Amino acid sequence: NEYYGSTETGGVVFCTSAQWLSHPGTVGKAQPGADVRVTDAEGNSLPAGEVGEVCARFLDIADFIYHKDDAKRQATAKVGLIATGDLGYLDADGFLYLCDRSKDMIISGGVNIYPAEIEGVLHRMPGVADCAVFGVPDDEYGEAVHACVQAQPGASLSEDDVKAYLRDRLSGFKIPRSVDFRQELPREDTGKIFKRKLREPFWAGRTTRI
Missing domain, CATH: 3.30.300.30 (ANL, C-terminal domain)
Incomplete structure (x- = not known):
């Protein structure tokens, strides 16, 4: 079993071995109580299969935006999420796949x-x-x-x-x-x-x- 997240978000995504076998390459699905989305540069959620920045947070944890002077994080702050700096996409079943770091x-x-x-x-x-x-x-x-x-x-x-x-x-x-x-x-x-x-x-x- 594996978790995915960042220092700011915690382990918002969880994947079992069975899930990985049925969805090869995934890092898992959002945990209960976590909001995980893939967004464009303005913080808008993207449809399944479209690559964008992974943004997330646990809904019961106080909002925390790191580097408030960063334009991307300001954009995600509008929807109350934390930008991870990772690029990825969600499939039709809600499983998250990572592509790369946005800076790379x-x-x-x-x-x-x-x-x-x-x-x-x-x-x-x-x-x-x-x-x-x-x-x-x-x-x-x-x-x-x-x-x-x-x-x-x-x-x-x-x-x-x-x-x-x-x-x-x-x-x-x-x-x-x-x-x-x-x-x-x-x-x-x-x-x-x-x-x-x-x-x-x-x-x-x-x-x-x-």
Whole structure:
């Protein structure tokens, strides 16, 4: 059994092993007393299957909005929810699925691309120890997909190898425009890959980040 939530919301979503087997990939359904919605940028609830930001709270806990100066959280405050910063969608049965963190989403030519999906495929590629996917500047499309790959010891991988592997498994617009290889990927104290350190050099000197 698993719970999903944030520091501010608590474990608002719960999933049993049986539920996961019947709805593969889900993190579960809203717990009794929890209000879980997927919203657009204005805080409006989205229909089933449409990706937006996951917002939630327990109804019997006092309203608490973190970072009140954040426009997105101000929008969700209007409906009394807390924005988690996660992107996801609800299915017709009310099960929640996560796509990525909103801050990591790539917008290329007006199309939303979720790095976590690409990373999930790359992690299954023979010879790949770890990877990070993020957006880099592109004068035509705003952002282009870039992948940093850490190869397993002794593995020999090329940019063409990575692109060919992904091309067989993902839509064309999700294939990284560029790939570079690192001996080791930087990590935060929590152990998570420090994407900002990887991303920043590509955006140095830019006044916008999209």
